Amino acid sequence: MSSNLHQAGVKLLKQLGRHAELVMDVYLSGSVSEDETNAAAIEKLRKSDILWRPEADQELRLKRSVRALLEEALSDERNRQIDSNVGSSLASIKTLAAHYKEARHNVDYAASEAYLADLSEHVYSFADGLRYSIRVLWSRINNEFGYVGTINAKIRENELAQKQVTELLNGLEMFQFSELGEIAGDIRELRKLLVTSLQDTLSDCTQELSVVQGRLLELLGRFRQIRGRTRLLKGWQLYTDLHPDYHPADHVSHKQLPALFNCAEALLAPAAVDVHSTLYEPELFEIVSNIKRIDRLNAGHVITEHDVSVSLSQTEDFDIPDNPLKLAVDAYFCAVIDSGKSQSALEYLDEQALDWDRESWLYQVICGYEGLPEEHRQYFELEAIGESDPVYTGNFVIRDVELWLA
Numbered sequence: 444m445s446s447n448l449h450q451a452g453v454k455l456l457k458q459l460g461r462h463a464e465l466v467m468d469v470y471l472s473g474s475v476s477e478d479e480t481n482a483a484a485i486e487k488l489r490k491s492d493i494l495w496r497p498e499a500d501q502e503l504r505l506k507r508s509v510r511a512l513l514e515e516a517l518s519d520e521r522n523r524q525i526d527s528n529v530g531s532s533l534a535s536i537k538t539l540a541a542h543y544k545e546a547r548h549n550v551d552y553a554a555s556e557a558y559l560a561d562l563s564e565h566v567y568s569f570a571d572g573l574r575y576s577i578r579v580l581w582s583r584i585n586n587e588f589g590y591v592g593t594i595n596a597k598i599r600e601n602e603l604a605q606k607q608v609t610e611l612l613n614g615l616e617m618f619q620f621s622e623l624g625e626i627a628g629d630i631r632e633l634r635k636l637l638v639t640s641l642q643d644t645l646s647d648c649t650q651e652l653s654v655v656q657g658r659l660l661e662l663l664g665r666f667r668q669i670r671g672r673t674r675l676l677k678g679w680q681l682y683t684d685l686h687p688d689y690h691p692a693d694h695v696s697h698k699q700l701p702a703l704f705n706c707a708e709a710l711l712a713p714a715a716v717d718v719h720s721t722l723y724e725p726e727l728f729e730i731v732s733n734i735k736r737i738d739r740l741n742a743g744h745v746i747t748e749h750d751v752s753v754s755l756s757q758t759e760d761f762d763i764p765d766n767p768l769k770l771a772v773d774a775y776f777c778a779v780i781d782s783g784k785s786q787s788a789l790e791y792l793d794e795q796a797l798d799w800d801r802e803s804w805l806y807q808v809i810c811g812y813e814g815l816p817e818e819h820r821q822y823f824e825l826e827a828i829g830e831s832d833p834v835y836t837g838n839f840v841i842r843d844v845e846l847w848l849a
Contacts, residue, residue: 544633787843809825825845827841828841
């Protein structure tokens with residue numbers, strides 16, 4: 444059987460190669476008429492089922508299989524045929540998988556290998572056909588349906604492509620991989636074909652079809668916009684042809700402009716402060732504080748009992764003396780710097796016999812440390828000495844502080 448197929452295939456390919464020019468002429472023109480110059484070649488091609496006659500009074504045409512072979516090999520943009528019959532391919536795949544499992548169960552290795560080869564061919568052909576359909580769709584999108592000449596034809600081709608994409612997506616939803624997994628069972632070859640290979644292919648193709656669908660909708664909107672503008676221009680041209688003496692009026696001099704000419708964007712509304720917005724409270728308070736009250740109603744005359752003399756003289760300079768406690772804390776910091784050693788605040792208070800309250804002294808030492816500039820504070824380290832409150836958790840009772848150079 445395989446030898447007969449081989450011989451028939453070689454014979455067919457030789458016929459195509461020998462009459463290549465005639466086949467391409469028929470492909471490009473669509474049909475061929477018989478005459479004395481090519482009658483013998485046409486008769487050979489007709490006997491080889493390369494050419495066929497649809498009706499008795501019609502000219503010879505290429506068989507659909509040969510035309511499809513040339514369209515795919517030449518990537519012909521005129522090829523708008525997309526096989527969206529996914530259900531038939533799925534049924535064939537399931538049937539061949541059942542044949543393979545039965546032959547494997549009956550230990551018929553020859554039949555199982557033949558069925559596995561047919562199943563692999565169906566799966567890979569289905570995947571290749573699906574990718575080919577997507578390539579055809581992308582080709583039609585990229586050239587914006589350039590094989591038709593009018594906008595209406597482009598819109599119809601776009602709607603046809605959208606229907607084909609919808610049919611492909613609906614067909615791909617028929618694949619239930621849980622069912623295919625049950626069919627494959629624990630057979631490694633079937634799981635590779637029915638689950639792994641098909642799932643990867645369908646996942647990629649579904650995502651790409653979604654992108655194709657979005658691009659088609661975008662292109663359809665642009666086509667419709669162009670068609671609307673074209674109709675407007677054609678209508679205007681028809682009106683001017685019917686009224687050759689028409690001259691546009693001076694619409695600026697009219698009190699009421701037509702809506703077509705009154706398309707200017709609206710001016711900005713007058714700006715106003717939103718007094719209910721809490722974001723503007725500081726600015727509003729500042730504005731209110733600068734308002735001067737002028738009350739001229741019921742303003743009585745103020746009569747002074749005696750004259751008050753006002754003399755203008757130069758003010759005397761005065762100094763605010765530093766806090767002695769602050770000066771003592773500064774001396775404590777200087778002592779730590781001079782010694783270069785850590786020094787307890789209370790020990791320094793006792794050594795210097797200062798008469799400050801011990802709690803006030805600690806507060807002032809902590810405030811002096813926190814009040815230092817950041818570049819000065821980094822030269823010191825202050826550690827609080829004490830213990831946690833035994834009654835109120837979270838409170839730390841400071842008994843003393845210790846200061847040293849960082």
